[in-house]
Amino acid sequence: MQLIDFSADTPELNLALDEALLLSAENGTGGESLRFWSSDTPFVVLGYSRAAVSDVDLEACRQDGIPVLRRYSGGGTVVQGPGCLNYNLVLRIDRSPEFSTITGTTRTILSRHAAALSDLLHGTVLPAGQSDLTLGGRKFSGNAQRRLVSYLAFHGTLMLHLDVSLLSRYLRMPDRQPAYRQRRSHSDFVANLPLEEDQVKSLLASSWGATGRRHVPALPLARDLVNSRYARPEWNRKR
DSSP states (O other): OEEEEOOOSSHHHHHHHHHHHHHHHHTTSOOOEEEEEOOSSOEEEEOTTOOHHHHBOHHHHHHHTOOEEEOSSOSOOEEEOTTEEEEEEEEEGGGOGGGGSHHHHHHHHHHHHHHHHHTTSSSOEEEETTTEEEETTEEEEEEEEEEOSSEEEEEEEEESSOOTHHHHHHBOOOSSOOGGGTTOOHHHHBOOOSSOHHHHHHHHHHHHTOBOOSOOTTHHHHHHHIIIIITOHHHHTOO
16 A cells, blocks of 8 residues: 655645545556645635535634635535644455445444554544544544545544634534534534654554555646636535
8 A cells, every 4th residue: 555645735735635546546547545644724624515604604714714625525524724634545445345335434444543543542542423533532533435436535634733722713513413422512522632643644554554655646636626626616615
């Protein structure tokens, strides 16, 4: 598996590159990969089917100059920015029988990540809700997936040093909540993981046997996706 530790210059290109790696694997010009990336600037990311008007305080984002973008996978709406580490796994669907279903894929990958992270922490990391990871009952990672014919992408964010007050400023309370949230506010529900970025990168790369280099052959396709979708208002505000 190729390891890609590469953060693009813009939020739009970072989101597009995750999709480009999946499309490249599916069309035969790429393969399995694990990418890490982060952003120096905050922005809001809608799940593919989510509506900005219901999930986001658009006036607060406008006042602060915070972009509201949309990703290519499902799941909820999140705040990205400094202190968040993102990963994007591109995997062959036939590499594991558990990957034949959405639920099996989520359970298998999150269980692997939970076990690996628990080894570094004074507490047990547990999957919770549909696709969260928690420590001490508080969420530090949300995850989502996108499936094609031969490959799937499973990606997520791990909060390490995020200013969690940004969630309350830019996000509304979600209309659908996992039972374990218990109607807690954003600041009471989420928490940063007490690990450093390099520790998490090394742990997850080792867990997947990912090695590689900085070269990212999918960048031209990602730039095309920015121009055709990720930088266009009709994509980001289509709902």
